[in-house]
Amino acid sequence: MRKVIAGNPVTGADLIGREEEIQRITHYLDMGQHIVLSAPRRFGKTSIMLEILSRKRKENFYTSFIDVFSSPTIEILAENITQAVLENNQLGKVFNKTRHSAIKMFQNTKLKAVIENFEFLLEFSSSQKNPYELLAHSLNFIDGFTSKHNRHMVSGFDEFGDILKLDGKEVVKLFRSKIQLHKNASYIFAGSHESLMNVLFAEKNAPFYRFAKIIEPGYIDKNKFAEYYKKILTRYKIPFDKDLVLTLLDFTRGHPYYSQLALQQLIVYNRINNRMPAYAEIIEWMLNDEKNYIEKTWEELASSKENIRTVIAIVKYGKNIYSVLKKEHINVARALKRLKEKGFIFIKEDKSYELSDPLLEHWIWKNVIRI
Numbered sequence: 412m413r414k415v416i417a418g419n420p421v422t423g424a425d426l427i428g429r430e431e432e433i434q435r436i437t438h439y440l441d442m443g444q445h446i447v448l449s450a451p452r453r454f455g456k457t458s459i460m461l462e463i464l465s466r467k468r469k470e471n472f473y474t475s476f477i478d479v480f481s482s483p484t485i486e487i488l489a490e491n492i493t494q495a496v497l498e499n500n501q502l503g504k505v506f507n508k509t510r511h512s513a514i515k516m517f518q519n520t521k522l523k524a525v526i527e528n529f530e531f532l533l534e535f536s537s538s539q540k541n542p543y544e545l546l547a548h549s550l551n552f553i554d555g556f557t558s559k560h561n562r563h564m565v566s567g568f569d570e571f572g573d574i575l576k577l578d579g580k581e582v583v584k585l586f587r588s589k590i591q592l593h594k595n596a597s598y599i600f601a602g603s604h605e606s607l608m609n610v611l612f613a614e615k616n617a618p619f620y621r622f623a624k625i626i627e628p629g630y631i632d633k634n635k636f637a638e639y640y641k642k643i644l645t646r647y648k649i650p651f652d653k654d655l656v657l658t659l660l661d662f663t664r665g666h667p668y669y670s671q672l673a674l675q676q677l678i679v680y681n682r683i684n685n686r687m688p689a690y691a692e693i694i695e696w697m698l699n700d701e702k703n704y705i706e707k708t709w710e711e712l713a714s715s716k717e718n719i720r721t722v723i724a725i726v727k728y729g730k731n732i733y734s735v736l737k738k739e740h741i742n743v744a745r746a747l748k749r750l751k752e753k754g755f756i757f758i759k760e761d762k763s764y765e766l767s768d769p770l771l772e773h774w775i776w777k778n779v780i781r782i
């Protein structure tokens with residue numbers, strides 16, 4: 412049965428409508444230009460990154476994927492980087508298993524051969540290791556190992572904003588100072604808008620900002636999603652109700668996660684009730700499914716009166732919110748800046764505003780504005 416994924420990253424045939432972003436990023440990477448991939452939560456950053464890495468692997472590039480979120484210490488980050496690099500020669504698992512003991516590492520002849528060129532690998536087994544140095548070596552290993560094998564590497568760091576949790580600015584500086592000398596590797600750094608901005612401007616005069624090109628993927632073309640719905644529904648032997656599908660996609664605006672979720676709910680509803688749902692039923696199901704997430708997001712967003720008033724005005728009017736909010740004695744410019752930085756709102760081409768989360772917007776209509 413065909414997978415419909417709402418949650419984990421998607422690649423290959425399940426990745427809809429990101430061709431343009433992928434092509435653009437790939438061209439930049441080929442030129443040695445590093446990329447920062449920034450978007451609100453659940454906009455498909457990890458999916459785009461994994462797809463690019465997978466395509467590059469098919470072109471015989473080396474690749475490495477490192478999730479900074481699951482690297483809670485500098486030492487573990489160094490380990491994860493080294494393991495991801497070694498994965499290109501199928502040595503990642505061996506390294507992971509043996510890294511606590513130099514003797515064990517040497518027992519594997521292939522790993523031993525690598526250690527002959529990259530002695531720092533042994534330091535992972537030392538009782539007095541210096542995490543900072545290990546990280547510096549691991550970063551250089553990305554380029555060094557790749558160069559040794561006459562290849563190029565595309566290296567992806569996901570949730571890169573979390574790097575600041577490790578040792579603040581020092582680690583950011585280390586990354587830049589090492590990576591800028593690498594000749595055989597291009598880098599993609601992905602994360603939420605807010606966390607990445609903090610990294611980009613962590614250093615004085617923002618050198619990291621100048622160092623990487625920022626790409627911000629938005630909503631996905633609704634027509635592409637409609638085609639995908641048709642394909643999937645046909646496979647599930649569920650009639651393709653074009654009007655319903657287009658109405659649902661108008662609601663999700665082509666938000667990647669919610670568009671998948673709506674499709675998933677449509678299928679499950681059919682399976683359970685043996686009939687097509689009404690539009691409102693699907694929205695209700697989605698709200699139920701996402702209740703905890705939405706409430707948590709609202710809590711975060713509603714941290715100040717300024718934010719609340721501004722968001723309500725955006726939801727209600729979208730445009731001309733300054734004149735609407737004039738009487739309220741709040742600093743609208745400050746609230747807008749903060750909401751934008753946190754990825755809660757988008758500024759549209761016609762200079763109007765909208766929430767980046769359509770389901771949250773609906774929830775606000777229902778629960779806050781109460782219409």
Ligand SMILES: Nc1ncnc2c1ncn2[C@@H]1O[C@H](COP(=O)(O)OP(=O)(O)OP(=O)(O)O)[C@@H](O)[C@H]1O
Nearest residue numbers: 417418419427452453454455456457458667668671
């Ligand atoms: N291009 C796409 N085509 C179809 N579905 C997508 C696409 N991109 C994302 N999705 C949907 O969104 C979900 C989240 O994708 P992904 O994990 O890549 O986003 P993210 O931006 O990395 O999220 P997070 O902020 O939680 O890390 C996927 O499970 C999938 O349902």
Ligand SMILES: [Mg+2]
Nearest residue numbers: 456457458569
């Ligand atoms: Mg992600």
